């Protein structure tokens with residue numbers, strides 16, 4: 157059984173488990189695509205870009221479960237886990253994985269200089285919070301659960317945020333993500349950000 161944290165408003169945070177959770181992720185994802193929410197809402201409240209087929213989601217989740225927030229059986233927020241083994245499943249993310257292979261972490265007081273390829277890391281593949289649950293702390297809770305479940309396995313959680321998605325950028329920086337790089341691909345201009353789940357010196 158996945159570990160569950162009860163929250164006051166009957167939202168539970170835990171790891172995905174089973175087919176129904178995949179359906180819930182897909183429903184929330186489809187509802188938050190830029191084409192679905194429209195340009196005005198996307199600029200104000202964010203949007204998701206990558207569309208995962210059910211087969212790809214199932215393959216990803218066979219490798220590692222994701223973190224979900226649920227009310228009963230309904231998925232109200234998710235933060236997907238995409239270990240490097242998932243690279244062949246999502247060709248649209250190839251520019252990100254290619255950059256990750258070559259990036260050097262900028263040395264800082266906190267983190268010694270290392271090529272990112274030598275840091276045990278994984279990609280947080282997509283995060284989404286249903287409109288009714290935004291601004292309630294769920295975003296922070298999803299990443300707290302990432303740290304809780306995955307810090308033993310990986311040091312660094314990496315994700316890409318479209319520079320246009322200012323709400324998401326702000327939320328990621330608030331929970332501690334640092335900017336690693338900026339790049340442009342066929343889809344958008346992205347900021348690659350990283351969150352240290354634990355610091356190894």
Ligand SMILES: CC(C)(COP(=O)(O)OP(=O)(O)OC[C@H]1O[C@@H](n2cnc3c(N)ncnc32)[C@H](O)[C@@H]1OP(=O)(O)O)[C@@H](O)C(=O)NCCC(=O)NCCS
Pocket residue numbers: 188199200201202203204282283284285286289290291292293294295296316317318321322323324326327330
């Ligand atoms: C992006 C998303 C996951 C963030 O979750 P959330 O619950 O809305 O985030 P929060 O409300 O906790 O935090 C948002 C922060 O951005 C700020 N903010 C809100 N709208 C903003 C905007 N248009 N531009 C910049 N900052 C904005 C808020 O004030 C808050 O910052 P603060 O804590 O310093 O006050 C959620 O809005 C979402 O799912 N949006 C649609 C899908 C999406 O964009 N996913 C991310 C893909 S990278």
